[in-house]
Amino acid sequence: MSRSNDPAAIVAAQSVVSASRYSFLGPAGTFTEAALLQVPGADQAERVPAGSVLTALNLVESGEVDAAMVPIENSVEGGVTATLDAISVAHELHILREELVEISFVLAAAAPLALEQIRTVSTHTHGWAQVRRWADSAIPEAEFVPASSTAAAARGLLEETPVADAAVCSPLVAQQLGLSVVQRGIEDVTGAVTRFVLVSRPGAIPPMTGADKTTIMIPLPQDRAGALMELLEHFATRGVNLCRIESRPTGDGLGLYYFSIDIEGHIEEARVADALAGIHRIAPGIRFLGSYPRADRKTQLLTAEVSDEAFTAAAAWISSLRHA
């Protein structure tokens, strides 16, 4: 059984995102800003660059902006822990939308330089992780100088006392700042993708489109043998596919972890709601972090027994027994 991927529903889901002020991991020229500019209308809206993911999220929580765009997952480096922890534990925020951006890096310098002249390279830790193999062979002696973003590293080259000899950044920001490109296409994996999420204060949930994701946070139940298997069974028996699962420390003590999970489907679907209700019984601290349209628009093939109709028929049958 395939669900619809209805264009009208996609427009309806997008209309929930009607912000006039956005924050994002800045400064201008980050991949995060590129993700934000993919949101319809964001190019006309006020865009507030923040120095960190946490600051971008704080601006939403305090009401200074309507929504924030932040990185959450990279196809090479995995989860962006600052974002996962902030939206799962510290903040009361919901995901409204996701964006995918293909990542390619250049090595840029303030003036033309040979690779042999480069002693220090600045970039975001996630950027560095994606060019490490190239750096090991091309500039093995160069020291890594962490920056708050790839664009901040690029701008740092133009300061009176430059932060480094070169920066790993996007081709676009190198061009915008008039930097000299030492080498292009230095990413270790061609076609790497970073996933970004647009988060807002809890409110209306984007309507179901037929190709949706739901993000949840589940504290791992303590002193319960097989707790993880029990959680996963709730999804498996209802045909709910997981597309990301990561464990992160809660920060409250050794051995205390939570799972950050993305599932295919929308909270409006009976099989998703039923799985979450089942998990709530064993992990009452479960948090719903949003249902939103999938950026890749992939639909899932469902078997008849996990369709909304099957859940409705089952509930009607129980009701008929009780009221016979």
Ligand SMILES: O=C(O)C(=O)C[C@]1(C(=O)O)C=C[C@@H](O)C=C1
């Ligand atoms: O530094 C940037 O430009 C960002 O938008 C952050 C970020 C990340 O956090 O993963 C985004 C995409 C790239 O994978 C590298 C860095």
